[in-house]
Amino acid sequence: MIGAGMGAMAAAARLAVAGHRVAVYERTETYGGAVRRFERDGFAFDTGPGMLTLPAVYRDLFVKTGKEPLESVVDLVQVDPSSRHVFADGTEVSLPNASRAGVVAALDEALGEGAGARWGDFLVRAREAWDRTRRPLLEEPLWPNWSVLAQREPYPSVPHKKFLRTRRARTLSEIGAWELRDPRLLSLLEGYALAYGLDPGSAPASAAILPYMEHAFGTWYVRGGMRELARAVHERCVKRKVEFHFGAEVTGVLEKDGRASGLELADGTLVEADTVVGGGPWRLRGLLPGRELYGTEDVPPYAENLRLGRVVVCLALRGARQQDAAHRTVVHGTDPEGELCDFAHGEVPSPEPTVWIDRPDDPALRPDADHESVVLTATVASQGSFDWTAPGAADAFADRMVTAAERALPHLRERILWREVRTPLHTERETGAEGGAVPPPSLAGGSSMLHPSNTTALPGLFTVGGWSHPGGGLAHAGMSGALVAGLVVEGPEFRGSQ
Template identity: 80%
Template sequence: MARIAVIGAGTGAMAAAARLAVAGHRVAVYERTETYGGAVRRFERDGFSFDTGPGLLTLPAVWRDLFVKTGKEPLEDRVELLQVDPSSRHVFADGTEVSLPNASRAGVVAALDEALGAGAGGRWGDFLVRARESWDRSRRPLLEEPLWPNWRVLAEREPYPAVPHKRLLRTRRAATLAEIGAWELRDPRLTALLESHALAYGLDPEAAPASAAVLPYMEHAFGTWYVLGGIRELARVVYERCLARKVEFHFGAEVTAVLEKDGRAAGLELADGTVAEADLVVGTGPWRLGELVRGRELYGVEDVEPRPEGGAGGRVVVCLALRGAREAGAAHRTVVHAPDRRAELDSFGLGEPPARPTVRVDRPDDPALRPDEEHESVVLTATVPSGTLYDWTAPGAADSFADRMVEAAERAIPGLRERTLWREVRTPVHTEAETGAEGGAVPAPALAAAEGTFLYPANSTRIPGLFSVGGWSHPGGGLPHAGMSGALVAGLIVEGPDFRGSQ
């Protein structure tokens, strides 16, 4: 039985802690804030509650597996999972609207044909078939296995089977998500639908590899799910599962250094001078973990090296407390697409928030989130540059951008401003305070191809006994990937370096 110290109480770290405790280890978690969950937070006021991190869940099987592997009580005995239908409603720049059924290819094809014209649904359906092939080729090495030592194979091979495209007497294949939209989907609204999945993770569709086709495929194939009471409830039950398995939590405990003995990780030093001895250390993101090891290199020149977190996108969240009941049949999630795609993407390249952003509108039909049936809780989310690229603390910066988000959201909810009792605006500054991520950036899932630009460092490091977990290490960001990160770290510790992945 080993003593294991875990830095941070994010969802990935807790997933690792629960699995390690079940394996018989003594696990202690040191979290610098006063609560668990990392980016999976909740804002509450006047009887209203809001998810300020992820609003929906894909691949719930990752979390079901955690509960199966750590106890007799399954996930559905702890929370109620609801499949959202439609999975999303889309309001395009030209005013066209479409609601997409959840996890139904035939239903999606029919809905797109009816809304966008004959043939649109077929092109999207054909794209999903190719996206499935990309998923089948990359799922295991990018989600279920430790990062391969020969990771360059993943970097060099594009798993998406792009359709040949003849251009200027040459035949080319789409190498980026934007090229898939232009050459294969051939409709600006389908392109917007495709690219919105990348934007939600802070990815530039013109830079994201074609392999990013797996992002809409995950939602289509495995459904979109909501946790009754809010996604924060998922973090709560994972925390409670850790407590049930005797994991110790120390809140308000900021780690200032990883201690070493005889060349191995041997514990933690805390801001108050306390030393927590350990046989193994499970750390936070590699970029920040590198600052805690005092001159040691976590990775070699042949490894995927940590990149500054602040270069990734962040998000602005606007919590709206509304008077008036939620109308019957309202979609849980509506994506209001930017009226000018080119201008939105150009603004990201300049490190500035877009003048007219794409906005995700979440309207859960959940009594737990509102004081009574005569009020409604709504969350608006937009992807923005992180706090290292844009000063979100500048006077008026947050509120003026929130105004533009509300203006966009009124295309989905007419009269939104007149119904607003109050609002809470949260920027990358809040994300940085809650997660520690530089500039409040949010990690995207790992993606194949693009010379490894979208891969993350391995969970094991060059320092024996020191591991990295969470969205900034393999297999990247997002709730499913965070859960798998915890599973991979636990497997590497319990089974050793010969561990070949989750079954």
């Protein structure tokens, strides 16, 4: 197995339980892929995902690989409120966790009567899109006739009349403009797309499932930091006798008699295998030069360096965390589409960006009660579109993020002891994703964002993780591991979890 990301480890644990001998070869010195932690001076920070949706994916993993609940190996807690939002006009609202009625009431109170009802009606339509796509886009291998998913928009948009024409929303931004009819609700909706590395102006309408997932299944945090989830999955693999080889870079996939037969490592070592599981279809092609892994009828791999990435700013703060502070606050920018457009042209955007502020109430992340660790995150262009190596570029943008965050946390700058700025270049080094891009989840519809199948044109070679079906995100990575394990164990007739 190539790489020790979350999807790969989920597959490894399941394959080991099924009786396979599994060896994992990881280029870096640790496991977890993008689920990393930065530590310094008694402070600790999650530099990847800060929360988890759909914990059922990992509950299923631990039950299926050891007959014990996820909660027996990590301290999983529901975050409430799920998020606090600060809009461009200064309006604020806190949304309760996994409560549609509570969210409707909170929006009505903060934004005015009727706002909550419009958001609630939107969630009902989003649920219909979820029901239509949940199995084919999350629980089943990619259909051979995947084009059906691309042609049919699962979101039942409301007809919109303009200039004597009736249109339906095709993008997430159009849903916000035509159906929600409030710039703050539009910002709320677009924020979910940005959080998953999607441009809301081009994300398909089916991206409506992203806020639905949060409202329906809640947002969760693992005490000690989300890195604890990666630790628990790694330990489960070790208990099931999975072998890990760190600092072992794979430079080639071996082929014999028309099927994958092993790996070649950077030091020249050849490793024989009956089955090879790799991550990143885009990068796998470099391990099999001249070999086409996907036919013209397949979903082509993304050019990773053209996707969006993230800047993460870790802040070590003096002063105690307020007891009533929200775990996550979203400070909405004034022009999220405009800032992404500026990045695409190689320019640092002038408006304040949309920034996610994570400040967990977790003693494990701070040296004592008189200090606080805070993580700021913003979605940006990857190295493929913007030069993050340019002198001062990273620090200048981090300054903008801190300025934006002060709209929610006054005097934040005065509390900073030190900061660590991480750009897409850090993501590239840790995950191997070209340009440091972050994979979005698979989405259906006319502007579909489907990922390549977990199978390839080379028998015995499979792909797992965020750049293959069903796409990016912690839950999706866990499901990719389940799908790959099913395909390896049961063969092409495998039809997904039941």
